[in-house]
Amino acid sequence: MTSHAGLSPFDPPDVEWTPVSPKLARARFIMVAVVGGLPLAGGVVAAALSGLAWLWAVPAVIGLLMLWDGLLIPRQVRAIGYAERADDLLIRKGILFRSLVVVPYGRMQYVDVQAGPLARAVGIASVQLHTASPGTDAVIDGLPPEEATRLRDRLASRGEARLAGL
Structure with a gap:
């Protein structure tokens, strides 16, 4: 009986993975900046013009989501092969x-x-x-x-x- 301990279905033995280009991360960063930047700017303008303190939560949440994406993108790109x-x-x-x-x-x-x-x-x-x-x-x-x-x-x-x- 063969032991399969430690084998992952995502990493078959004797497979040499070819990574994708790191330029993919740059393209994804640009998309995050474009898609998140416009609502972020709109939220900042709306909060600043309205004077409502709670409205600052909108750009804060958008900014945190953009930061989260920025942290994940390099790892996601390295995982592709x-x-x-x-x-x-x-x-x-x-x-x-x-x-x-x-x-x-x-x-x-x-x-x-x-x-x-x-x-x-x-x-x-x-x-x-x-x-x-x-x-x-x-x-x-x-x-x-x-x-x-x-x-x-x-x-x-x-x-x-x-x-x-x-």
């Missing part, structure tokens, strides 16, 4: 709520590379894998554009090779 194995692609993410997605190459229908304006500005892209089941679509955010292109081409060719072998 992927690994190419012989028959499948592994994608992991999450700190408290961890996730490990296994996508067999033979199940992939197509692979997208995407980059919105913010992603292009900071120099990252995303690779999205589409399978027959919408519940198993997987995304790898925060890849350098060259790596995203390489991964797309490699996954597409591996998927075609697996389909041809069926």
Whole structure:
């Protein structure tokens, strides 16, 4: 009988994880600043103009949430990784709520590379894998554009090779 003590379902043995770019953290910081900054500024203006002391709780809560996001983002980005194995692609993410997605190459229908304006500005892209089941679509955010292109081409060719072998 083999002992599985100490093994985690999120860290399979003999898997070398490839991390995403730290630039993903910069993009997420910008999003937090934009999404939280406007309500924060509005709350400060409203509290200052109204003269109501309790109204300062609104910008305080928004500021604390932004600070919390700022502390979590670097750890979240470091927790994201992927690994190419012989028959499948592994994608992991999450700190408290961890996730490990296994996508067999033979199940992939197509692979997208995407980059919105913010992603292009900071120099990252995303690779999205589409399978027959919408519940198993997987995304790898925060890849350098060259790596995203390489991964797309490699996954597409591996998927075609697996389909041809069926």
